Amino acid sequence: MQLYNKLSAKEREALIEEAGEDRLTLSFYAYAKIGNPKLFRDHLFVAWNSMDVLGRIYVAHEGINAQLSVPAKRFNEFKEFIDNIYFLEGCRLNIAIEQDSKSFLKLKVKVRDKIVADGLNDASFDVTNKGIHVDAATFNQLLDDPNTVCVDMRNHYESEIGHFQGAVTPDVDTFRDSLPIIEKDLEEHKEDKNLLMYCTGGIRCEKASAYYKHRGFQNVYQLEGGIIEYARQVKNQQLENKFIGKNFVFDHRRSERISDDVIAHCHQCGKACDTHVNCANEACHLLFIQCEECAMEMNNCCSEDCMKVNALPYEEQKELRKGKRNSNKIFKKGRSEVLKYKS
Known part of the structure; x- marks a missing residue:
């Protein structure tokens, strides 16, 4: 029985392009007491893998947090499956404002201590x-x-x-x-x-x-x-939109535009810009804001040092990454001394 993703992101991307079918990006969560998160995790993976569902899902004793991409033609099947889980019946599904068939390229269902890392002692309140x-x-x-x-x-x-x-x-x-x-x-x-x-x-x-x-x-x-x-709701009910700019999302789209306002700036030149990218140097992968001009000038990198590494042959880059931990750069998103215009 297949319980883990076997295709690479590139292989999955090629399959999506070949299929040429619409997919829906959505998310949902539910706090519930799950006695055996590992068993529940495996149950979800088997079912969703058979439906060609992709995404990142966290399961814990306290519940589930899911961000998914579902084939549009199988949405009703997916919804029926969700509704047959007692604590997910009628659960609100947040359908993405902007759709992209490649928002997720793998199915990852992981067991975690918590579905959101909050550092709280839940037993205390x-x-x-x-x-x-x-x-x-x-x-x-x-x-x-x-x-x-x-x-x-x-x-x-x-x-x-x-x-x-x-x-x-x-x-x-x-x-x-x-x-x-x-x-x-x-x-x-x-x-x-x-x-x-x-x-x-x-x-x-x-x-x-x-x-x-x-x-x-x-x-x-x-x-x-x-x-x-x-x-x-603002769109459907024609309400005043009090949100300015983009809504950051945790998939390959990185954001959804909610208003036309651009309130951020390129972290490299200071020009008005709100496009998040990851540094092309895989040993860095820093998340930052970069305009098109800087992307071209810096070869999609955050610094000259990363440009030099990224220009090396792939095998040499792999050798340089061996044994090195770059988590501080990866997880301190948007914070680096090389970003002159990070506010």
């Missing part, structure tokens, strides 16, 4: 005592209320290219970093302010809202379905 979920219209109303503090629960490289008007955007690398910083900054307003939170699809706010209520915040609200669902 009631994770089910969450904040009030609000739709796009109510979110806009709360955002206009001078008694509201709106907080972006995402990381710096996400909010840099797009965020809600007037939102607090913590300069953090990870979700777990933001939790104590936000609490400290709002310490004096736990009772007299509305704490309004949002993230990409809602999963980070689910845990954060319960945590902040546990920490004494009285009026906690969270955007139902995150930015993805907000954009859909």
Whole structure:
């Protein structure tokens, strides 16, 4: 029985091009008590692999966090499968605003300690005592209320290219970093302010809202379905769009445009730009913002040193990468001394 992906990204990309069929990019999450995450993981892989589903899925004792690409013609089959899992029946599926058949090129289902790395001790508070979920219209109303503090629960490289008007955007690398910083900054307003939170699809706010209520915040609200669902409701209901720029997404698309505003800058020349790329040097792979002119001048690299490495024959590059750990560059996204115009 096949329980792991056997095709490379290039092989899968070729198959997708050959098929020439539409695919849907979507995401969903659910907090639930899963007794045997490994068994559940294998069950998902076998079923989704047979449906030609691709994506990145995390399974833990606390639930599931999934970002997927599903063949459009098999969506109903996929939805029926989801609905037959008791804690996923009727689960909201966040369909991507902008579609790309190559958003994911492999099926990866991984067992993790948590579906989102939050650093919290869940046993110390009631994770089910969450904040009030609000739709796009109510979110806009709360955002206009001078008694509201709106907080972006995402990381710096996400909010840099797009965020809600007037939102607090913590300069953090990870979700777990933001939790104590936000609490400290709002310490004096736990009772007299509305704490309004949002993230990409809602999963980070689910845990954060319960945590902040546990920490004494009285009026906690969270955007139902995150930015993805907000954009859909704004379009369908013809509401005012209060999100400016792009929504960062964790697949090959890297972002979805929500408004025409370009609020970020190329990290190499300072020109207005909001296009994230990864450094072409595989030993670096740094995520940063690069305009077309700099991409051409720097050969899609973040620095001259990386350009030199990337120009070497492939086998020489492999030799240079042996035994070297570059995780600090990879995971400190958008932070490097070589990026002159990183704000």
